[in-house]
Each structure stands twice: as C-alpha cells, then as structure tokens.
Amino acid sequence: MSAAPRSAVAIETHTVDHVAPAERHGHSRDLFTLWFSTNIAPLPIVTGAMVVQTFHLNLAWGLMAIVLGHLLGGVVLALASAQGPRLGIPQMVQSRGQFGRYGALLIVCVTALIYVGFFTSNVVLAGKSIQGLVPAVPMPLAIVVGALSATAIGVIGYRCIHTLNRWGTWVMGAGLLAGFAMMLTQPLPADFLTRGGLNASGFVATLSLGVIWQLSFSPYTSDYSRYLPEAVGIARPFWATYLGATLGTILAFSFGVVAVLAVPAGNDAMAAVAQATGWLGPVLMVLFLLNIISHNALNLYGAVLAIITCVQTFAAGWTPGVKVKVVLSSLVLVGCCSVALMASADFIERFIGLVLAMTMILVPWASINLIDFYLIKRGDYHIPSLFAADGGRYGRFNGHAIAAYAVGILVQLPFANTALFKGPYADLVAGADLSWLFGLLVTCPLYFWLAYQGSPAQAARLQAASAQ
Template sequence: MSQPSSQKQFVENHTVDYVPPAERHGKARDLFTLWFSTNIAPLPIVTGAMVVQVFHLNLLWGLIAIALGHLLGGAVLALASAQGPQLGIPQMVQSRGQFGRYGALLIVFFTALIYVGFFISNIVLAGKSIHGIAPSVPMPTAIVVGALSATAIGVIGYRFIHSLNRIGTWVMGSALLAGFIMMFTQELPADFFSRGAFNLSGFIATVSLGTIWQISFSPYTSDYSRYLPREIGIAKPFWATYFGATLGTILCFSFGAIAVLSVPEGVEAMDAVKQATGWLGPILMVLFLLNIISHNALNLYGAVLSIVTAIQTFFASWTPSVKVRVVLAAVILLACGAVALNASANFISQFIGLILALLVVLVPWAAINLIDFYLIKKGEYDIASIFSADGGIYGRFNHHAIIAYACGILVQLPFANTALYVGPYSNLIEGADLSWLFGLLVTAPLYYCLATRAKATQAAKAPKPVTVGH
C-alpha cells in the first residue's frame, strides 16, 4: 500500500515502480544542490588539470573551453532531468517507451556496466584517499570503509542522497571558494598567465571533454527528479539541474587548471592542490574524500535501479521491494569490492579509460531520448504500457529506435579515439575525440524522421470518424 507523502520515510520504499502523486515531494532547487555538490570532487579537478598539462592551453583559453563544453553538454543533462517529474519513473524504465520493452535491455545493460565501473573506480579512489590522509590505515581496510560508506548511502536512497548534497553544496562550495582565495593570495609562478597558448586541437578537445562529461550523467538524472510533483513543470527542474551541474563542474575543472598553474610545471594535480592551498590543503583532502563517498552512492543507486529494470523486464507482474534493492546493493558491493581489493596501481586510469569508451553507446541513446520525449510524444507516455508484459502500445521492440540507435553507434566508430578502439579518422583534429558529435548529428534527425513517418502511417491507418447527417 502506498504511504502518504506526509510520512517521511528514512529508507526509500520504491525501486523502479511509478511514484504516485500522493508521494511526490521536494523543490526544484533540490536538483541544483544535488548536481552542484556531486561534481566537486577529485576526478573533475584532475580532469580540469589536463586542460593545462595535456592540452597545453593557457589560463584564458582553458577557462573559455571549459565553460563552453559544460554549458553545451549541460543542456542534454538538464533536458533529461526535467522528464522525471512528468513521468515519475526512473530513466531506464522510461526507455521502454522509446525502444520497446525488450528493445531497451541493451542500453540498460550498458548503463548498469558503466555505473558499476565508476563505482569500482571510486571505491579504489576513496581507499587511496583514506590511506593518504591516515597512512596507518591499510589500503585494503581503507577500500572496504569507502565501499561500505557509499553502499549505506545508496541503500537508504533518494531522500538521504538529496539531504547530503544540500549540506554538501554549502560545505564544498565554501571549501572550493576558500581554495581559490588561498591560491590567489600565495605567490604565483612567473608563467602563471603565460604557460600554454591557444591551439585549436586543445581547445576542441577540452570542449568535447566537458560536453561528454555532462552527457555521461544523463541516463540517471531523472532518477533524482522523479519524486518531484508533476505540477512543477519542465522549466524549473531544467534550470535547477542546468545551473547546478554546469556551475559545479566549471568551478571544479577551473580549480584543477588553476592549481597546476599555481605551482611549478610538472606537479601532479592533487599534489598541486595541496601545495597551492597551504594549510587548507589537508582539510580539502578530507572534504574531497567525503564527497567521493557521497558521489559514489549515486553510481551504486543507478546500478541497482538498472539491474532491477533488466530483471523486471522478464517478470512484468513482479514489483521489487526495498529488500531486493538492499540485496542487490550487497551483491554489487561484494563483487566490486573483490575487484577493487585486487586492483593494480594504475587500475583507475585503465578502468576509467575502458568505461569512457563505452560512452559511445550513451550518445545515440541521449539523442533518441530527447527527440522522443520533447518532439514526438511531447511528454505524454502511457505508464501502464511501460510496465505491461507485452510492452502495451510501445511493443516489445521499437525497430525505428533500434535502427537509429545502431546507426548512431556505427557512425561514431571511424572517429572514435578510446581505450577499446581507435578509428581511422580519430585524429581528424589531433587529441580531440569528436565521435560524440557525429553520433548526435546523425541519430537525432534520423530518429525524428523514422518516428514521425511511423506516427503518420499509424494515423492514416486509424479508422475515420463517422459523421451522422441531420
């Protein structure tokens, strides 16, 4: 039986089922704090440092490229997030309305794999952070502590994740601001403004990196907006998500770039942060550790929902309980913990490279998702059909979506520059992976044409209304 929204449960009682209007709660500003706080962490700082260390841009052009990339990609993320209040279901479940009940399984599988990959990488990173802050804690113990902490947050669920990030926004935002002040009050190297220069390949590579960074979150954004009241509309959740995600990542990427410019050339990114921020450095390391754990709870939460979605595809009458979510979280924890404990020294860089290569499958999905929701169905989906054993009006497979999706993947391959595959045109612009751009440019219009043609055909076959004469 559904519980009224006035009863605030500590542990979330929904999994992938529809959230009824009586249980909706929260404000659009909750999305700002979630996505702002989530992105203030070591990984975006290290990635931002690449703008200077790998792409060799100077401060001015580096900051422009960072901002442009995230502002472009953030639109995709925010448009996905705005769907949650309208439908009240997780993003991967919604994909059944676009790909068909069984057609959605492939993207659900890839999404779960990506979540699990990032979960493993982050528990290794959390373990290294704990060991670095307290060397007396053995590395295996540190990894277990990081993994258990993230799992506890993920199991408790939606409301607790939002609450943590509301606090995290003020704490991490203030810490980042203090870090900027510390860096600029210290003596800066003579080449702070002149190190690096504008180069087209570095600029486009940075823009591409920022765009892909934002798109990579889109498969689970509506998971964190689906409890908001439908009446909240689309504009408010869009702008709250957009400004939260883009502002948090732009600040964090910029922090990494400025940190490595604030110290002699060649210093590793997180060491540069510690050196450039003086006495504040150790405090920042502790706060970053806490945010790694909090952020990793999102990866676990998304992985569990994706796996539940896949299983529930074959058992339409099954409504998974919170116990199922807890059991699945425990299984993922044990499996990922075993991998993390046996990880090599360069595991994080290798594994992230592998996972980022899989993002090629997310770009065409994002294009289909946005075209279908905003231009084809205009936000109107039949929830009963989405949970129906035969797919209801969406069927078991939507061949138009599957064809567009396959074409979107294939068209990226010649331009891909990943750890798994390097295409013949991967260096169209040296150092920049432009495969995502071709994926979007092909998938979006192709799916729109196929979907509108199918819609017109169905309308033509529909029986004409009979007019009764007077």
C-alpha cells in the same frame, strides 16, 4: 498533493516502480544542490587537471574550453532531468517507451556497467583519500570503509542523497572558494599564465570532455527528479539541474587547472591541490573524502536501479522492494571492492578512457530519448505499458528506434578516437574525439524522420503541431 515529510534516513521503498502523485515531494531547487555538490569532488578535479597536463592548454584557453563544453553538454543532462516529474519513473524504465521492452535492454545493461565502473573508481579514490589522511590505515581497509559508507547512503536512497547534497552545497562550495582564494594569494610560478598555450586538438578535446562528462550522467538523471510533484513543470527542474550541474563541474574542473598551474610542472593533481592550498589542504582532503562517499552513493543507487530494470525485463510481474535493493547493493559492493583491491595505479585514467569510449553508445540513446520525449510523444507516455510483459503499446521492440540507434553508433566509428578504438578519421582534429558530434547530428533527425514516417498517429500530431 504532496506526500507528508519523512525522515532523511528512512529507507526508500520504491525501486523502479512508478511514484504515484500522492507520494511526490520536494522542490526543484533540490536538483540544483544535488548536481552542484556531487560534482565538486576529486574525480572532476583530476580530470580538469588533464586540460593542462594532457591537452597542454594554458589557463585562459583551458577555462574557455571547460566552460563551453559543460554549458553545451549540460543541456542534454537538464532536459533528461526535467522528464522525471512528468513521468515519476527512473530514466531507464522510460527507455522502454522508446525502444520497446526488450529493445531497451542493451542501453540499460551499458548504463549499469558504467555506474558500476564509476562506483569502483570512486572507491579507489576514497581509499587513497583515507590513507592519505591516516597513513596507518591499510589500503584494503580504507577501500572497504569508503565503499561501505557509500553503500549505506545508496541503500537508504533518494531522500538521504538529496539531504546530504543540500548540506554539501554550502560546505563544498565554501571549501572550494576558500581553496581558490588560498591558491591565488600564494606566490605563483612565473609560468602560471603562460604554461601551455592554444592548440586546436587540446581545445576541442577539452570541450568534448565537458560535453561527454555531462552526457554521461543523463541515463540516470530523472532518477533524482521523479519524486517531484508533476506541477513543477519542465522549466524549473531544467534550470535547477542545468545551473547546478554546469556550475559545479566548471568550478571543479577549473580548480584542477588552477591547482596544477599553481605549483611547478610535473605534480600529481591531488598532490598539487594539497601543496597549493597550504594549511587548508588537509581540510579540503577531508571534505573531498566526504564528497566522494556521498557522490558514490549516486553511482550505487543508479547501478542498482539499472540492474533491477535489466532483470525485470524478463520478469514483468516482479516489483522488488527493500530486501532486493539491499542484496543487490551488497553484491555490487563486494564485486567493486574486489576489483578496487586489485586495481592498478593507472586504473582511474583507464576508466576515464573507457567512459569516453562508452559515449558512442550513450550519444544516440540520449538523442532518441530527447527527440521522443519532447518532439514525438511530448511527455505523454502510457505508464502501465512500460511495465507490461508484452510492452503494451510500445511492444517488445521498436524497430525505428533500434535502427536509428544502430546508425547513430555506426556513424561515430570512423571518427572515434578512444582508448578502445580509433577510426580512420580519428585525427580530423588531432587528439580530439569528435565522434559524439556526428552521433548527435545524424541520430536526432533520423529518429525524428523514422518516427514521423512510422506512425500515422504521430504523423498527424506532428503535422497539426507544425501548422500552429
């Protein structure tokens, strides 16, 4: 039974608690529009431009690496999203079923930090966009206006976010396609097809960036599918998320590549977009600004849920409501605006470097999450235990998951090639960070083996499944 429709501007009453079957609503296609629209924004366009400007690939090889990286990484994102309808809880709460009540605390805190960082970087972008459209607006005011708008959407919550992205899919999709047409029908530089070339490090770095980009959303993916009726199953939310997320990001990354190639070398990515699209440029800037604000609401929403999950770890009987969400959102708003007002000119580039480093923490979590849900428990979690003070059947700590998680991080360190740390084998492929690959290859089988060995019930279930 689905819930009766409510207004898109009605404030969401749930935070991290379980969404009962009678309150479920929506369709799997909502996940396509959410992930498609939210990824057509300046940040992925600027990141896509790095394929030419930083990794020095040409158009053909750059597009090939972009497509391959996002198609691979999108599998993790979509598998995480498909868990939401089955469980009806946020992604980070579910992690207690894998790591134990207190064992999940580290990844929840890291997730909160990442999305606070994403919110701050997008606040900076929104401020720059507002000032670019209306130069008379002071940068501090522009930053505050952009942040307040995103906060309002995030506080209203789930329905508003989905509604805005349903509209945004058509508007942003049409705007981006018109932008492609405008750029490709203008006179192009002589080196449009030949600027850059093929180099192994650039190709692998671009592919890795696509994988990491998709994977970075996975800790809060099911937050936006948990209201769907359980009857939608696994396949429909998987494909809706996968196609929306990969198509949206591939188009946005590719837009950045084409834009910087369509103008003489040396231009800033967003300046290149404005120059290459002619009269359409100002229209796209307005659309991008609106999308930054809408996209940033997801970051605020996810950050607040992660913060609540952190606090609730030590307060099992606490079920926060709207007031707590408003207070926490306001605190995040004030803190992020303060950082944004002091941000350096290269803040966004530095933040992207930080996110790349953070993937060493996210990769083993994603591995354990997917193995546990799809192969070990097969979606069968005891919801009351996830909120019990002692962790219920999952306990305070799950030693097997924590051990696999620690090994998953350690095995990446020798191959890490990030702004924060460079391992002794970082140049296995010069300039590319391959640590995520070793993290996946080691953590997945290790956790499966530990879970199989550690629980007689799980072992019996796995043996029965393998005999079928």
